[in-house]
Amino acid sequence: xxxxxxxxxxxxxxxxxxxxxxxxxxxxxxxxxxxxxxxxxxxxxxxxxxxxxxxxxxxxxxxxxxxxxxxxxxxxxxxxxxxxxxxxxxxxxxxxxxxxxxxxxxxxxxxxxxxxxxxxxxxxxxxxxxxxxxxxxxxxxxxxxxxxxxxxxxxxxxxxxxxxxxxxxxxxxxxxxxxxxxxxxxxxxxxxxxxxxxxxxxxxxxxxxxxxxxxxxxxxxxxxxxxxxxxxxxxxxxxxxxxxxxxxxxxxxxxxxxxxxxxxxxxxxxxxxxxxxxxxxxxxxxxxxxxxxxxxxxxxxxxxxxxxxxxxxxxxxxx
Amino acid sequence: xxxxxxxxxxxxxxxxxxxxxxxxxxxxxxxxxxxxxxxxxxxxxxxxxxxxxxxxxxxxxxxxxxxxxxxxxxxxxxxxxxxxxxxxxxxxxxxxxxxxxxxxxxxxxxxxxxxxxxxxxxxxxxxxxxxxxxxxxxxxxxxxxxxxxxxxxxxxxxxxxxxxxxxxxxxxxxxxxxxxxxxxxxxxxxxxxxxxxxxxxxxxxxxxxxxxxxxxxxxxxxxxxxxxxxxxxxxxxxxxxxxxxxxxxxxxxxxxxxxxxxxxxxxxxxxxxxxxxxxxxxxxxxxxxxxxxxxxxxxxxxxxxxxxxxxxxxxxxxx
Numbered sequence: 001x002x003x004x005x006x007x008x009x010x011x012x013x014x015x016x017x018x019x020x021x022x023x024x025x026x027x028x029x030x031x032x033x034x035x036x037x038x039x040x041x042x043x044x045x046x047x048x049x050x051x052x053x054x055x056x057x058x059x060x061x062x063x064x065x066x067x068x069x070x071x072x073x074x075x076x077x078x079x080x081x082x083x084x085x086x087x088x089x090x091x092x093x094x095x096x097x098x099x100x101x102x103x104x105x106x107x108x109x110x111x112x113x114x115x116x117x118x119x120x121x122x123x124x125x126x127x128x129x130x131x132x133x134x135x136x137x138x139x140x141x142x143x144x145x146x147x148x149x150x151x152x153x154x155x156x157x158x159x160x161x162x163x164x165x166x167x168x169x170x171x172x173x174x175x176x177x178x179x180x181x182x183x184x185x186x187x188x189x190x191x192x193x194x195x196x197x198x199x200x201x202x203x204x205x206x207x208x209x210x211x212x213x214x215x216x217x218x219x220x221x222x223x224x225x226x227x228x229x230x231x232x233x234x235x236x237x238x239x240x241x242x243x244x245x246x247x248x249x250x251x252x253x254x255x256x257x258x259x260x261x262x263x264x265x266x267x268x269x270x271x272x273x274x275x276x277x278x279x280x281x282x283x284x285x286x287x288x289x290x291x292x293x294x295x296x297x298x299x300x301x302x303x304x305x306x307x308x309x310x311x312x313x314x315x316x317x318x319x
Numbered sequence: 320x321x322x323x324x325x326x327x328x329x330x331x332x333x334x335x336x337x338x339x340x341x342x343x344x345x346x347x348x349x350x351x352x353x354x355x356x357x358x359x360x361x362x363x364x365x366x367x368x369x370x371x372x373x374x375x376x377x378x379x380x381x382x383x384x385x386x387x388x389x390x391x392x393x394x395x396x397x398x399x400x401x402x403x404x405x406x407x408x409x410x411x412x413x414x415x416x417x418x419x420x421x422x423x424x425x426x427x428x429x430x431x432x433x434x435x436x437x438x439x440x441x442x443x444x445x446x447x448x449x450x451x452x453x454x455x456x457x458x459x460x461x462x463x464x465x466x467x468x469x470x471x472x473x474x475x476x477x478x479x480x481x482x483x484x485x486x487x488x489x490x491x492x493x494x495x496x497x498x499x500x501x502x503x504x505x506x507x508x509x510x511x512x513x514x515x516x517x518x519x520x521x522x523x524x525x526x527x528x529x530x531x532x533x534x535x536x537x538x539x540x541x542x543x544x545x546x547x548x549x550x551x552x553x554x555x556x557x558x559x560x561x562x563x564x565x566x567x568x569x570x571x572x573x574x575x576x577x578x579x580x581x582x583x584x585x586x587x588x589x590x591x592x593x594x595x596x597x598x599x600x601x602x603x604x605x606x607x608x609x610x611x612x613x614x615x616x617x618x619x620x621x622x623x624x625x626x627x628x629x630x631x632x633x634x635x636x637x638x
Contacts, residue, residue, distance in 0.1 A: 004636040016635070119536045120607060140468035149459035149468040149604055151499065152490035152535055156607035171471035180470065180499035182635050216471055217438045285468055288439060288475035311633040316335070316501050317323040318627050 001304055002038065003178075003311070006165045007133065007187035011091065011112060014038035015304055016188030017178065018114075018135075018167060019195055019296075021045060021068025021093055022143060022282070026192075028059030030200040030296055031066075037300035041065040042093055047073050047231075048080040057087065066090045066111070070144075071097030072234060078102070085109040093135070096144060096237050100129045107132075116169065116190075118146025118237070120156050127161040134161055135190050138170030139221060142193045142284035144237045145170060147221075151184070158185035173286035175306020182311070193283040194303070198296040206274035207281050208293055214242040216285035224250055225280045227261060228268040241280035242287065246271075320623055321357065322497075322630070325484040326452065326506035330410065330431060333357035334623055335507030336497065337433075337454075337486060338514055338615075340364060340387025340412055341462060341601070345511075347378030349519040349615055350385075356619035360384040361412055366392050366550075367399040376406065385409045385430070389463075390416030391553060397421070404428040412454070415463060415556050419448045426451075435488065435509075437465025437556070439475050446480040453480055454509050457489030458540060461512045461603035463556045464489060466540075470503070477504035492605035494625020501630065512602040513622070517615040525593035526600050527612055533561040535604035543569055544599045546580060547587040560599035561606065565590075 002014040015038035019026055023046025031041030043056045045067045053067070067084050071094050074081055084092065085105060092106045095116035106113045107130060115126035116135035126134050136157040138150025150170040158166045165188070168181035173194035181189045195201060197208035220243045226233045233239075241247070246268065250257055257264060271278035283290070321333040334357035338345055342365025350360030362375045364386045372386070386403050390413050393400055403411065404424060411425045414435035425432045426449060434445035435454035445453050455476040457469025469489040477485050484507070487500035492513035500508045514520060516527035540559045543566055545552045552558075560566070565587065569576055576583060590597035602609070 002638045004638065005634070120534065121536055138468060138470065140471050148535060149457060149470070149490055151457065151468070151470045151496065152459050152492070152604040152607065155493065155495050156535055159607070171468055173471070174474065176474050176503050177470065179502035179633075182633065183498035183502055183629050184495050185634070215439065216467060216475055217440055285471040288471065288478070308637050310502050311635055312637055314498075314501065314630040314633070315324070315504070316630055318631055319321045319323065 001308060003304060003307060005182065005187040007167065010132065010165060011040055013040055015300060017300060017303060018042060018188060018190040020143070020169065020190050020192030022192050022196065023047060025196060025201050025203045025282070027202045028056035028061070028065070030195060030198060030202070031056070032060040032063035033198070033200045033296035034195065034300065035063045035065050037297045038304070039300060040091060042091070043067040045069045045080055045084070048077055050080045050083055053080045053084065064090050066092060066114070068093035068095065070095060071099060071102070074102060085111065095135075095137070099126055099131065103129045103131075114167075117157070119148060120153065120160060123157040124160055127164055131164060133165050133167060135167040135169050136186075137190075139240070140285040141170035142196070142240050142282050144233065144239050145221075146237060154181065154184040154186050171284060171286050173289040175303045175308075175310065177286070178303055178307040179310040191303075193286045193290060194299055195296055196283050197290055197293050198299055199293065200296050204274040206276050210242060210276040210281040211283045211287060212290045212292065214281055214283060214287040214290075216288040218243050219283070219285055219287065220247055220251075222247065224257070227257065228265040230265065239280075239282070240284050241282050244280065245277040247280070320627065322623060322626060324501065324506040326486060329451065329484060330359055332359055334619060336619060336622060337361060337507060337509040339462070339488065339509050339511030341511050341515065342366060344515060344520050344522045344601070346521045347375035347380070347384070349514060349517060349521070350375070351379040351382035352517070352519045352615035353514065353619065354382045354384050356616045357623075358619060359410060361410070362386040364388045364399055364403070367396050369399045369402055372399045372403065383409050385411060385433070387412035387414065389414060390418060390421070393421060404430065414454075414456070418445055418450065422448045422450070433486075436476070438467060439472065439479060442476040443479055446483055450483060452484050452486060454486040454488050455505075456509075458559070459604040460489035461515070461559050461601050463552065463558050464540075465556060473500065473503040473505050490603060490605050492608040494622045494627075494629065496605070497622055497626040498629040510622075512605045512609060513618055514615055515602050516609055516612050517618055518612065519615050523593040525595050529561060529595040529600040530602045530606060531609045531611065533600055533602060533606040533609075535607040537562050538602070538604055538606065539566055539570075541566065543576070546576065547584040549584065558599070558601070559603050560601050563599065564596040566599070
């Protein structure tokens with residue numbers, strides 16, 4: 001079973017599905033599982049801790065995976081990126097900031113350069129900077145994103161970037177979403193929430209259960225969890241999570257937060273692992289579509305089977 | 320040329336495309352043009368002015384159109400709705416609030432009851448209240464909306480409402496969007512921005528030009544224009560427009576706005592018609608996809624032709 005597009009040809013894979021490089025969740029085991037099921041697994045290089053990244057490469061156990069990084073963080077410390085390029089890596093995803101300072105190093109290593117963008121203007125800049133693949137990410141995604149929505153962003157990016165394959169991200173967690181993305185002109189999808197509750201994910205067991213029971217109506221797009229984690233994210237990218245007791249308590253309390261941040265952050269840090277009413281469940285609006293804990297291979301097969309059926313037999317009568 | 324779904328059967332139409340009932344823009348001529356091109360035109364009954372609505376019925380010139388109303392406004396004055404039901408109308412769309420008080424009157428008149436919702440929870444309530452069709456509207460839509468995005472909302476609503484046909488709204492302005500919506504499980508689409516620059520729309524000439532040159536990156540979702548227009552919209556629904564000089568001047572100026580609202584509103588009201596740097600161009604993120612002023616029939620044909628091509632020959636190789 002395979003779905004071939006411009007993306008699968010470029011990356012030499014059988015399924016146009018990329019694992020979102022979720023920081024702290026997409027480790028080597030999950031990335032390897034997605035790659036072995038026909039897609040492209042990306043390790044969540046996140047904030048660029050070289051030791052953590054090294055350990056995840058070992059856990060990938062030789063599978064042909066890639067890695068994702070946060071641009072504005074790489075600008076402070078790019079050691080983890082450099083060691084990946086020296087090792088040799090199939091693909092590097094860069095998001096949240098200008099890719100120009102890193103583009104030539106990535107490409108000259110032989111890795112494919114995947115640029116994730118959140119606006120049409122940034123898509124044009126990524127194309128000019130030499131991206132091999134452009135991920136158009138909507139705000140309905142879990143984790144960090146911008147403010148545009150996937151459905152109108154994808155065709156606008158497709159129209160703007162010529163022959164560069166475009167991948168749709170944000171709000172896609174099943175085969176209906178994959179089939180829809182292909183209709184929009186995308187050459188594939190990137191999924192995070194769909195894999196968050198998988199067996200191989202590094203998310204806490206309680207986080208996986210919370211993701212499955214969570215509702216898209218209950219997600220929030222907020223800077224709160226970055227503030228209390230001491231992460232200095234630029235204001236144009238906030239983080240979507242399920243709401244919980246902690247987020248509800250501090251919603252619309254900007255002044256109190258600013259005045260008492262250190263004690264609120266200390267309270268946050270004191271939460272037990274798996275206390276999902278304090279720490280966030282980092283999934284997006286596609287939470288409604290998550291139904292069970294299972295292996296990444298089962299999730300991949302489910303997405304592909306549904307998409308193949310829809311593409312083979314469109315759900316409308318043409319006359 | 321026709322695309323048949325559960326929606327086209329229910330409404331006895333040839334194209335699964337509904338005109339969004341844009342207040343002040345979707346008058347009788349535009350609604351009639353969409354109906355005559357095979358879809359369902361809805362007059363924008365908006366704030367419920369009976370004389371305006373009466374005039375638009377005359378301009379529809381006998382075409383089989385429907386009408387849309389704002390629930391929280393109907394709760395204050397439902398004369399326009401009642402006169403439409405007495406006249407006999409094909410379909411009534413109700414949005415932004417509880418449909419229960421009006422559902423039985425609409426249905427017993429013989430009109431189809433189309434409920435537009437912005438959350439999964441409201442979709443379930445609309446199903447329980449007897450809606451014949453449910454429009455799942457994402458925040459990327461122009462005009463008023465909630466905060467969920469179309470791509471993940473539509474399949475979640477489809478899964479939740481049993482056999483009731485679901486229509487996708489928000490971010491759809493071409494045949495790629497229609498084909499994608501059908502893959503998500505929708506039985507059709509509702510489009511506003513796509514028709515905003517059409518010849519038959521009541522939008523000002525300058526507003527039509529502004530919509531076409533506008534960018535999805537430049538839309539804002541804000542309560543500003545409702546405040547200065549004196550419209551007391553509940554806070555859960557704000558309005559998406561292109562940004563302009565007026566909106567940029569008052570962005571993040573909540574305190575100044577509250578203190579000087581009457582003078583700011585007077586300045587707003589003093590703007591010349593067609594001064595698009597003061598009054599809003601009310602289109603959504605799909606603005607990127609608007610390319611030309613043309614007739615509604617040409618827009619309908621363009622959407623259908625593209626969607627038929629995509630559905631007939633999916634853009635991926637299945638093996």
